[in-house]
Amino acid sequence: METVRALVNPVPSITPYHTVNEVGDLLLSDVYRDALSLPIVEAGKPVGAITRHTVMRIFLNRFGREIFGDNPVGKFMDREPIIVQANSSIETASQQVSERIRLPLTEDFILADGEQYVGMGAVLSLLSLLQTQLEQRSQALAEANVRIRASQAQLIQSEKMASLGQMVAGVAHEINTPLGYVGGNLQTAQLLLEDLRQGQQAGRDLLAALLAPATSPEQLEQTVAHAGTLLGADAPDFTADLDTLFADALYGVEQITDLVGNLKDFSRLDRAASENVDIVDCIESALKIGHSHLKHRVEVVRDFDAVRPISCIPSQLNQVFLNLFANAAQAIEGKGKLLIRVKEETAGIRIQIQDNGRGIPPDVLDRVFDPFFTTKPVGQGTGLGLSICYQIVQQHKGRIDVWSREGVGTRFSILLPFTGETQATVEQAL
Amino acid sequence: MTTRARVLFVDDDERILRSLTLLFRSRYDVTSTVDAQEALEKLRHGQFHVLVSDQRMPAMTGVELLREAREIAPDTVRMLLTGYSDLAAIVGSINEGEIFRFINKPWDVGNLQATLQQAVEIACTTSAPKADGIIDITEKTLARLAVLDTEGGLHRLLLQGSYDASQLRHYTSVKQLLEGLQHAPPAVLVTDVTTAEGDISDLVKGLKREHPEMLTLVVTAFQDAKLLTELINEAQVYRVLPRTASATLLRSAVEAAFTRHALLQRLPSLTRRYTVDTPSRTANAGISAQLGGYLQRLRARQNSLA
Ligand SMILES: Nc1ncnc2c1ncn2[C@@H]1O[C@H](COP(=O)(O)OP(=O)(O)OP(=O)(O)O)[C@@H](O)[C@H]1O
Ligand SMILES: [Mg+2]
Numbered sequence: 001m002e003t004v005r006a007l008v009n010p011v012p013s014i015t016p017y018h019t020v021n022e023v024g025d026l027l028l029s030d031v032y033r034d035a036l037s038l039p040i041v042e043a044g045k046p047v048g049a050i051t052r053h054t055v056m057r058i059f060l061n062r063f064g065r066e067i068f069g070d071n072p073v074g075k076f077m078d079r080e081p082i083i084v085q086a087n088s089s090i091e092t093a094s095q096q097v098s099e100r101i102r103l104p105l106t107e108d109f110i111l112a113d114g115e116q117y118v119g120m121g122a123v124l125s126l127l128s129l130l131q132t133q134l135e136q137r138s139q140a141l142a143e144a145n146v147r148i149r150a151s152q153a154q155l156i157q158s159e160k161m162a163s164l165g166q167m168v169a170g171v172a173h174e175i176n177t178p179l180g181y182v183g184g185n186l187q188t189a190q191l192l193l194e195d196l197r198q199g200q201q202a203g204r205d206l207l208a209a210l211l212a213p214a215t216s217p218e219q220l221e222q223t224v225a226h227a228g229t230l231l232g233a234d235a236p237d238f239t240a241d242l243d244t245l246f247a248d249a250l251y252g253v254e255q256i257t258d259l260v261g262n263l264k265d266f267s268r269l270d271r272a273a274s275e276n277v278d279i280v281d282c283i284e285s286a287l288k289i290g291h292s293h294l295k296h297r298v299e300v301v302r303d304f305d306a307v308r309p310i311s312c313i314p315s316q317l318n319q320v321f322l323n324l325f326a327n328a329a330q331a332i333e334g335k336g337k338l339l340i341r342v343k344e345e346t347a348g349i350r351i352q353i354q355d356n357g358r359g360i361p362p363d364v365l366d367r368v369f370d371p372f373f374t375t376k377p378v379g380q381g382t383g384l385g386l387s388i389c390y391q392i393v394q395q396h397k398g399r400i401d402v403w404s405r406e407g408v409g410t411r412f413s414i415l416l417p418f419t420g421e422t423q424a425t426v427e428q429a430l
Numbered sequence: 431m432t433t434r435a436r437v438l439f440v441d442d443d444e445r446i447l448r449s450l451t452l453l454f455r456s457r458y459d460v461t462s463t464v465d466a467q468e469a470l471e472k473l474r475h476g477q478f479h480v481l482v483s484d485q486r487m488p489a490m491t492g493v494e495l496l497r498e499a500r501e502i503a504p505d506t507v508r509m510l511l512t513g514y515s516d517l518a519a520i521v522g523s524i525n526e527g528e529i530f531r532f533i534n535k536p537w538d539v540g541n542l543q544a545t546l547q548q549a550v551e552i553a554c555t556t557s558a559p560k561a562d563g564i565i566d567i568t569e570k571t572l573a574r575l576a577v578l579d580t581e582g583g584l585h586r587l588l589l590q591g592s593y594d595a596s597q598l599r600h601y602t603s604v605k606q607l608l609e610g611l612q613h614a615p616p617a618v619l620v621t622d623v624t625t626a627e628g629d630i631s632d633l634v635k636g637l638k639r640e641h642p643e644m645l646t647l648v649v650t651a652f653q654d655a656k657l658l659t660e661l662i663n664e665a666q667v668y669r670v671l672p673r674t675a676s677a678t679l680l681r682s683a684v685e686a687a688f689t690r691h692a693l694l695q696r697l698p699s700l701t702r703r704y705t706v707d708t709p710s711r712t713a714n715a716g717i718s719a720q721l722g723g724y725l726q727r728l729r730a731r732q733n734s735l736a
Contacts, residue, residue, distance in 0.1 A: 176513025180535035181449035187539035
């Protein structure tokens, strides 16, 4: 902690027995040139102070110097000078001084260690010290502010990376199944092709043997027999297998194309606002991406009305839905249900996402949208999911509410107005 | 072989089943189903050499299916073929499924053919008794237990599980362990995969290759799906346990391993069921070198004895 010791001006003190004349002379000397008042000390202890102002007033009286000049200064001194402990903080000292100081400024204050005189301090120096300190503090505050913003941005970034990572892992898994049979089928087809090639060769050999005049009957018989085993009525027909292999492979490629297409839509970085967005499409796309969270474990029930298109930022709404699906999936232990409702209301489109998971205890219900609120173990949840949902919905001029009962389930309800302005979002976008 | 080996495939995607069937139809008698319950039914009523299951299926997970299959048809060699390498599935497939191989989708046809062939051969030449219970407890007490543990926590935990300290060999470094092994390999080895000496998975793999009858219990932080998969395919670890495992949990895993070891002593051909894949990589050159030295010394000794 910074103390006012830094201010100490160790001017020699005077005694109460110095005469007024002597004090007047001292005030003119170089040592005391800047002093507003002189410390009066007896046996090391400050007992008073005399200001330049007081001395001048004495001298300004008619015959003042003659009448009072030889008097001891103790007679005129301020017996209760401002004494500040040298080890007090700048704030404490300022407070003490400002409580006692008279205006205009006519005095300095005494600095002491306990009862011992240390030196004098000037009010103006104290003020400038105070100011420097304030400046330092506000700079530190500004720096802290920058740091906090940076770390918050980092957290949000890491949340985004985490959800992206989850998404990519999920989709990679989704792709592995079709990729499995596409690759497998092509390799199997290659093997079958080898068999077909042998059959074809046997056919060619047979034809050549038939056309060559030099072929002996034994040779011909052998060639016919060989062609017979490979191509005869009892020989396996691989073409049907090939049809199946290729049809399945093509289907798999279509599946993969579809998934990758969704992923692309999903992570569009332009954050472009679009008009005429069908919310149901958004939800379906988020469901496809989140499929691996839900697959087999969570039954998705859709209750979708045909709704008017709205203008919104689809990639952001996708993120909202994906977050809500992920939360629901995490709240459901074992098997469960996810009910998704889309309805048109006069004010806008209502989307409800309801799960029958463990629910949220009432005492934390109003904190779930707070940034960093999470009940998940460190490393599993950043607690930013819902706060990001909240911000995105707000940017769409909409609202998001939660209803929950422990052991029964949780419902998030979102209202997106038809007239939702979306320009603001671009600048505010996370 | 006069009759063809029987292989059962289970996957909820019929295209996967078709793909596998068309690939293997010419070599094996292939049966396939999208329904895990039906698969269990088939295992109850007919003999299969190999069972290959998907992990994520609607009614039952692959691990659940394999666990039940282990009870119903212990002879059938079990494999998991999955596009989801989630940790829970891998750990479950070791501890509950006791699987022979964990294979990721998409698969390579050549590798899959080789693996399946190996599994079929093993199933045809060995047979697992229905229950481990036939083993006499006295056989178990003869078994030796070793722990590799630099910090001492694992060792303490084993002692807490009321293991007799005189039965328990405590090694604090890989070097020490390898010296000890030269005299007599233990029945059961308990170790972490990352110790003060770094990643020692190469050691775990190499030791299983050399001493297939030694059962390994691995304690790990459960973070690395790839490492755990390797520990199945290339080290055939008997159990994996979390670092936070209790003394009781550890003890019951050790007991199970002893029982299994006694079984392997009695029916040595069964060790073929723990055949490992060639390691796909070297994780730690220092450990690999030490292991190499150990194997050399071992060979030299075997030669001089012969
Ligand atoms: N559907 C739900 N059912 C039960 N609890 C929920 C549900 N959705 C949210 N919560 C509770 O609200 C908390 C905050 O959710 P939020 O999505 O903001 O963060 P998180 O899910 O913990 O972390 P992240 O989204 O970063 O993975 C959760 O930890 C959970 O306790
Ligand atoms: Mg969340």
